[in-house]
Amino acid sequence: MRGAGKGRRLVSLGGWCGPGLMLSKLGLRAPEDQYPFDVVRATLDGVVHFTGNGFGPEFFPPGPLPYKMDPASIWLLFRGPHTCFTHMDLNRKQVLDEFQWRFNNWSELMSGKRGPVVFLRTSLCENPFMEAGLLPMWEEAVTAKSKGALDFKTVLIVHNQGSETVQVAAPTANSSVWNLALYTTVLPTASLFDRTEVGYRTIISAVSDEQCWAPDRSLSAAPTECLNTSLELATVEGVPAMGGTCKGIGSTASVAVGRCVFCGSSDQHAVVDPTTFDTHKSWSEEDRAMLLATFAGTSDIVATCEAIALQQGRSAHEVLTEFRKLTSG
Ligand SMILES: [Zn+2]
Structure with a gap:
């Protein structure tokens, strides 16, 4: 097909x-x-x-x-x-x-x-x-x-x-x-x-x-001027999506020079504070039981963590941190 x-x-x-x-x-x-x-x-x-x-x-x-x-x-x-x-x-x-x-x-x-x-x-x-x-x-x-x-x-x-x-x-x-x-x-x-x-x-x-x-498309070779800039796809909640660039383009140039060609970041736009989106809400025993049970039934950490974060209105970071805390030692 x-x-x-x-x-x-x-x-x-x-x-x-x-x-x-x-x-x-x-x-x-x-x-x-x-x-x-x-x-x-x-x-x-x-x-x-x-x-x-x-x-x-x-x-x-x-x-x-x-x-x-x-x-x-x-x-x-x-x-x-x-x-x-x-x-x-x-x-x-x-x-x-x-x-x-x-x-x-x-x-x-x-x-x-x-x-x-x-x-x-x-x-x-x-x-x-x-x-x-x-x-x-x-x-x-x-x-x-x-x-x-x-x-x-x-x-x-x-x-x-x-x-x-x-x-x-x-x-x-x-x-x-x-x-x-x-x-x-x-x-x-x-x-x-x-x-x-x-x-x-x-x-x-x-x-x-x-x-x-058709070859006679009467269109200019150059696009018109940009009306609306957007970082909707180049970033995720403000975090540059691609390590090499914060603007969605130029990652190969950034790799070549060892830093972002736009902002100069030389650490792949590392997430400085992973707790930024944490809600710091306390975990009830019920929440913890649900967390353990949900993770126990899956091998996909990412999907599970995102689903719980969405359902609980928490950040992925705090879900993962709590899970690791409960299962360590
Ligand atoms: Zn940058």
């Missing part, structure tokens, strides 16, 4: 999990279409780096195992220089094995054997248009990796740069930049997925039609 029945497979290049989730929701993602960037936030320069150089240890947080978890509100993050893993326990063998499978799928995709592709990427950069400048480099990396065998197009989606979901620029012959207008008639507490669903449907439908890629 291929996406949209138009002959081009639709593949998420991430930014966040939204594009991949929408493809699944629309029934446009075949079971084998699971790739590394669907489920991991990664800078676009990081994506280019991994495409050219393969998925080395730097895809993951600094080793050795077990990888360190960084608490951010109710979440536990695993942060590499270019990547951020959320909602998954990277210290489980099964999760690492699944990544190996995703890497293999990526290799096959890059060989061209899976046929022509439209990549869907959501910019996670503070100024989302900045990723547009990397599109020529991305195209070069794919062409080199696939030795020209992969026929591909790339859609870069920027959130909230205008009131219409519409194509706003064509930086290269085979790429386009789309503004996704956030859906505003839903509750302000609605998730990002709720607010972007209509926009993703519109874009996915449009770019599945080859007409959308």
Whole structure:
């Protein structure tokens, strides 16, 4: 099966999990279409780096195992220089094995054997248009990796740069930049997925039609000016998602110079005070029993910790700290 029945497979290049989730929701993602960037936030320069150089240890947080978890509100993050893993326990063998499978799928995709592709990427950069400048480099990396065998197009989606979901620029012959207008008639507490669903449907439908890629697209190569900057995807509750950058771009440059090219951080934007989000509410005997029982029934620390934090209105850090206190010695 291929996406949209138009002959081009639709593949998420991430930014966040939204594009991949929408493809699944629309029934446009075949079971084998699971790739590394669907489920991991990664800078676009990081994506280019991994495409050219393969998925080395730097895809993951600094080793050795077990990888360190960084608490951010109710979440536990695993942060590499270019990547951020959320909602998954990277210290489980099964999760690492699944990544190996995703890497293999990526290799096959890059060989061209899976046929022509439209990549869907959501910019996670503070100024989302900045990723547009990397599109020529991305195209070069794919062409080199696939030795020209992969026929591909790339859609870069920027959130909230205008009131219409519409194509706003064509930086290269085979790429386009789309503004996704956030859906505003839903509750302000609605998730990002709720607010972007209509926009993703519109874009996915449009770019599945080859007409959308006509050579006479009368669009400028350069995107228009950024209207709304956002750190919604580059950070998690104020914690930089990717260790190498606090702006969602430039992690490869930061690695090269040994510090963040934006703020100068040389410690991968370490979480200075993990207790920041702690509520310091006392634990009743009942709470403690529930905590132990819930952890006893699972091997996924991350999902369990986040679920309890959400349910109890506590931080992930204090849930994990209490669990460790109860089970130590
Ligand atoms: Zn920084």
